[in-house]
Amino acid sequence: MSDQNSERKLKHLFDGGEWNVYDPTVLNLGVGAPGTDLLEPCCDIFQEATAHCLRREKEVNQSLIFQYGPTNGTHEIRNEIAKYLTGMYDSPVNCEDLIVTTGASQGLHFLLSTMIDFNGYLFVDEYTYMIALDSMKHFTSLTIVPLKLNDDGVDLNDLEVKVKDRRFKSENKEFWAIYYTIPTYHNPTGILFSQTVCRGIVALSRKYDFLVVCDDVYNILHYGTKPQHSRLLSYDTRTDADYGGNVISNGSFSKIIGPGVRLGWLEVPPRLKPQLLLSGIINSGGCFNNYTAGIVGSLFELQLAQPHIARLYAAYKERMLAVNAVLKSELPNTCRFVAPSGGYFVWIRLPNQVNASEFLEYCLEHEKITFIAGSRFAVEEGKGQQFFRISIAFHKKEKLVDGISRLCMALNAFIKIVKHT
Template sequence: MSTPDLFATRASRMKASEIRELLKLLDQPGIISFAGGIPDPALFPADAFANAFQSCLGDGPHALQYSVSEGYLPLREWLVGHMQQIGIECSAENILITSGSQQALDYLGKLYLSPGDTALVGWPTYLGAINAFDAYEPCFDRLDLKANRRAAEYAAASGDGKIKFAYLSPDFANPTGETVDRATRESLLDLAEDLNIAVIEDGAYQALRYDGEDIPPILALELARKGTIEACRTVYCGSFSKTLSPGLRVGWVVASREVISQLVLVKQAADLHSPTINQMSINEVARACFDTHILRVRATYRRRRDAMLDTLRQEMPEGVQWTKPEGGMFVWLTLPQAHDGADLLSRSLETVQLAFVPGRAFFPDGSGRNTIRLSFSNSDEATIREGIKRLGQVLRH
């Protein structure tokens, strides 16, 4: 008997993350890596977490015990205030704690998608979202926010399948670093109403703005229209991974109570609840220093983004284009059509010991061969400048 013969059909759609594989290069000496979209560990509030864990463990057995599936109530109450600061009025009953926002995407795929349904996503879009949704055997269609594509065209393209949601990261998106303007966010809400679909708003990078004006989240814009979160179709996914700590795996979902109650059932079947002590420690650190800590993170990443953009202007040969993000962790390069990002990565590793992510991984149809993603968050300015010089060297030759 062949074991794969026993696997469900969805198993054939599961693929290794190219980014996870590239992260293994970080331990090799001499490699400059712009591959992983990971925060700088030197910025983690380690002392605050050491104190928080000591405090949590000293507070009796609660930190080591089972907890409710919805999540640690004091943390959800802190998040109520946090969401209010960005224009989203909600209660603790509108919030579910997840093991990172990646788990939230998996749960939402499980909740919304039946085989053959359609998910509207960016072209390119976050690789983790593609992988999370793909396990539930959907079709992917391009969410083209710039082409003013009408609802009837999306419906016609879906064929016999049903469109279930539009997924996007509107602020400093992974992988492009681009931000969706307010008018386009409003038009997306119009489209969602016309198609009667959900909107999944990935806010993983929302707190990492370095310049420009804040734009209300899509959920905040819908709340202004409908007056109550209970009438909203938008589901907001947040994360502490890019601000406080990725290793603790604490994220959250904000949505109507109807959606949250269904997600709670999904979580109960999956892992019962996210780790209690992790939630408790995040709560203590967030209450103690989130606002001041995020200022330090923004200042550091702003300098690194500026170093990358400045050096790209100096070193890139003619025909290379790149985005100019107002925040986040990424710059997206579009190379001349003759270039292949995967081939370029291979040559870069062999000749100049430089790593990045080929852009093809971020396209559901495998297109975008002439694109690459660079991350500036985990390298200092001098390393960034040297890495971009190496990239220019490979491209010129």
């Protein structure tokens, strides 16, 4: 083993490897990130917002943006986030319920480290966001339990059976278990959990007193009829007689402004916020991203963020609708997909005898196209071999349409090869 660190001077997360989404020789349909064309305006709007924010800091605010910030973030930034989300969700988001984070991944890690008994359980959908799984596996004393997933969301019967069988009373943490999910335009499947399923999740969380943590990063990216409820948290109604506060919404600007901003928020019920704000890690450093939060606050105050987000939304919608149209027309009839009504991802099921990882190798060799095989999203060994996920976010519509058409052509050819071997 080398005792020297090798510095490769990478420019972005996907740099330096075979999955480089900026490599013009390969069409990468796996990366869940906005493309270069969508991020290009950020330099100008952030320059204007930064000048506005820092001028105010210098003139009236004693440069406090460079100080340790309030643990949950300043009132000003939380108020800007709350105002914007209230309009987009068509339901109230209270500024006092928000805690500023550095994005949904850090928000999840923060919740795992503070809210759950370390001898407890993490319930997850049988296919779920793979990096979230990677984070969970670092908490080695927690047991990860997969749940059956249907076309309208988690299987409520499976959830109740598995929760009921494992429930215990925690002596040192608020919750004995967390159910982690992405109920709005699920990653990787793209599905939207039905109202029945959402109500059922809330009812079970109250009955068995476990915490539901929702990755709510795609919620405003609806491309058809807007959901009646834009996030599962709104089903956890505070006026209910049995309300306790069992749902947290974990949001991020990564998909709708830019991942490099590293800014997100937790929307938490009143009984849980004090426990989070007493955590040593947030008390030690204060607001997780005080400086950038101030800049983004100015971005919204100057009405620069809103048209930028609207532009990304319009591009994503155009791309998703175009991809769905190609798949409906050209995907082999032995394959299956549920056309997503929002979000970033399309989940494709192959015939039983076809392996997605093997098709990936074939597709890369013959069409220079990559995607992510379904096994990467599964908790259990051997699951997901007949699925793969594609992302609509990074590439322009014309490139996507051509790529998806070539992918379908390659899939037709590969299925014929498999049938004859």
